[in-house]
Amino acid sequence: MRKPLLALAAGLLLAGSLSAASAADKLKVGFIYLGPIGDLGWTYQHELARQALVKELGDKIETTYLENVPEGPDAERAIEQLVRAGNKLIFTTSFGYMDPTLKVAKKYPNVHFEHATGYKRDKNMSTYSSKWYQGRYIQGLIAAKMSKSGVLGYIGSFPIPEVVSGINATMIAAQTINPNIKVKIIWANTWFDPGKEADAAKALIDQGADVIMQHTDSPAAMQIASERGKLAFGQDSEMIKFGPKTQLTSILDTWGPYYIERVKAELDGTWKSEDTWGGLDSHMFAMAPYTNMPDDVKKIAEDAQAAITAGTLHPFKCPVVGQDGKEIECKGGANLADGQILGMNFYVKGIDDKLPGK
């Protein structure tokens, strides 16, 4: 799920960058991006995936992207612009494009749409997202092993289920290593504001945290941790450049294989509306190399990654205990049901903080 990048100016801004090759009967595939392709985070990873797509199927398709498209009514115009330009498959890559995409999809039943991280579908509109909480679980193991103070610092964007499930997965994992581990959580209430993310990282470190984790988009927190000689995890993309001695690993969004698969389906005429929620096993994301940690910690991380990929380890294996000490109702058999994770609005036991809005 994504929210607007730039607070004020973005509403007025629709910077259109068009990259198109000329071809007569190639399949046209369009992309709508939230940020600039150089954001080093969310949009950048979608752009890398588009490039991978072009590399794989470039002789059969032609791609176009629009960057810096604000969520809201402007998005509808931008999506429609892609439709009119002849695109037959359109990827809208942010949560806030959900309703605009649905609206355009209803208007053009012959065009297929793919919406990232949303939950509304139609016969010509699919959704796709990743089980990032799996990666957070691995980070939780590493963090608990590497923290000397026993206090983790967590920078959240917005208290939405995707972020909350990440915090919970981190703490469930960390408690298996150190039952007394603490986490300090600061909500930045933004996806992207390098200055504020840096301030949050400083505040967490000043309050005793020595491993910083983030669910915001810029490398600012990594850079602060590096300056202060602490450890940190990257977000969305590889951030080791901003902390060569700091980054432990990073959850890398790897949309490429999915995009290639869906475009192939479109080319074969087998495309149909689906809901894809993939994890490590389906390569929807990957872990950056495990760095700046001793071999035994690396082994713990690799083993956990292998077990999650194989399906033998589930971060939300029942019983999951809530903050009040009561077990959460287990609707998915041995593990929490997908729906419970997608709508997660509680903290697990061991988190001292109060979930905003609860």
Next chain:
Amino acid sequence: MELVEAIILSVLAASTPLLIAATGELVTERSGVLNLGVEGMMIVGAACGFGGAWLTGSIFIGALFGIVAGILMSLIFALMALGLAVNQVATGLALTIFGVGLSGLIGAGFVGERISPAAHLTIPGLTEIPLIGHVLFGEDGFVYFSIALIIGAWWFLYRTRAGLILRACGDNHVSAHALGYPVLRIRTFAVMFGGACAGLAGAYLPLAYTPFFIPGMTAGRGWIALALVVFASWRPGRLVVGAYLFGAVTILQLHAQGFGVGIPSQFMSALPYLATVIVLVLLSRARTGGSTAPAALGTVFVPDR
């Protein structure tokens, strides 16, 4: 104690870009020109400032690049709003939109690069003093410069003849013109000063705050600077209070969250803005009659020979 010092240091760092940009805008507005393009000038200053430092390896040259970029941006505004007498609000907004786009273009080649941030002052014996040592003797150059800048602006506006003339242009451009003052030239200089400050404030972000460039990294700070000028009712003294208050609330709300103070974080994020509104109301109530704004603010002036 260490925590208190750390908090003060963070507050100073967060307030400095606001103070620099707002000082420039205050002088601009005192001459009667409303330039809403601060955010655009800042972000171009950030891109050019980072580029300069990255290419030359010198933070100082980077800062100069930022200043020059800000001035060039402000000259576009001056040409439109003063030379061609176009509506100032529309021109300023256009300048911001233009700046956000232009900075992305300029910065495209630097995204993902990093530099070492501006050095902090160290005076053996003084910097190590607990609590106040780092605050007074361990800042980067931008922090000291921002304080000198606002004192200089106050001195210029209230203690020099040139400052008096500039304020006269802002309060009544017709009279100033009748007295023989070159209103448009004075305003152009004021706009350029505003641009220089905005460019420097923008450059502060990638040079000292977070030493890398990412499009959109000013994240609305230019708009806050604009609000601060109104908050300060166009007075330099109040501007200092406002800038540090704003920085303090921003940082303290983060620390409050870390300590688990049970106030919703969304509310705390909104606090600085709420504080601005409350102060505005208090100021306007305390005053009897008339606005505190320069009387000719935002109005177009075309000299009639």
